[in-house]
Amino acid sequence: MKLFSEIIIEVMPDRFLFTWDTDHIEMETIINFEPNTYKLLSTGKPIGTNNGVSVNLFSNNPPFKIDVDKAELLNTFMQTVIGKLAAKKRFLILRPIVIYKGDESLSSILCGYQRALLTAAAIAGGARAAKFE
Numbered sequence: 445m446k447l448f449s450e451i452i453i454e455v456m457p458d459r460f461l462f463t464w465d466t467d468h469i470e471m472e473t474i475i476n477f478e479p480n481t482y483k484l485l486s487t488g489k490p491i492g493t494n495n496g497v498s499v500n501l502f503s504n505n506p507p508f509k510i511d512v513d514k515a516e517l518l519n520t521f522m523q524t525v526i527g528k529l530a531a532k533k534r535f536l537i538l539r540p541i542v543i544y545k546g547d548e549s550l551s552s553i554l555c556g557y558q559r560a561l562l563t564a565a566a567i568a569g570g571a572r573a574a575k576f577e
Contacts, residue, residue, distance in 0.1 A: 448541050448572060451529065455546040455562070457502040457553060464529045464540065471525055473501040475517045487524045502553050515561055522569030530570065542566035542574045 454461040462469045471488035478485060479497045490498040501518050526540075544566075550558040559576055566574040 448538055449533075450543055451526065451540045451571065452543045452545060455544055456549055458500075460525070462525055462529060464533075467529055467532055469525060469529065471521075473521070475499050475501065475521050484520060484524070487521050502550060504553070515564070518561060518565045519568035522565040522571075526566075526569040526571065539570055539572040542569075542571040544574060544576050547576055 449464065452463045454463075457473065459470055459472045462471070472490070474490055475487050476485040476491045476496050476498045477483060485491060485496045499512060499514070499517055501514055501521060526542075530540075544559075544562055547558050547562055550562075554561060562576075563574040
């Protein structure tokens with residue numbers, strides 16, 4: 445038995461695949477919020493433009509005219525997904541370790557800063573630490 449549980453995240457620019465023990469969640473790298481209040485509406489799938497703003501976290505061409513920090517949105521994305529996975533666990537005493545696979549798929553988009561951003565997002569999301577394979 446491992447002291448710390450592990451969340452394995454397969455990284456692709458358009459989606460992340462999260463695996464924690466036998467639980468799997470595949471989420472598009474999209475976060476949706478209300479443009480005036482910045483209230484989180486949903487994560488993982490686009491919504492209609494009448495309902496809010498959909499932001500693709502790794503797109504260079506945002507479809508909106510609002511100054512939004514995508515690093516903060518990535519943190520919120522990770523908080524939401526790790527929270528969903530943690531809610532399924534019966535006993536969660538120690539925070540999990542996140543293991544990222546395929547982070548190099550973001551290198552052309554994030555110019556080599558992907559590990560720093562992904563580490564910060566994992567910790568903001570509730571992980572104890574982040575590793576890369």
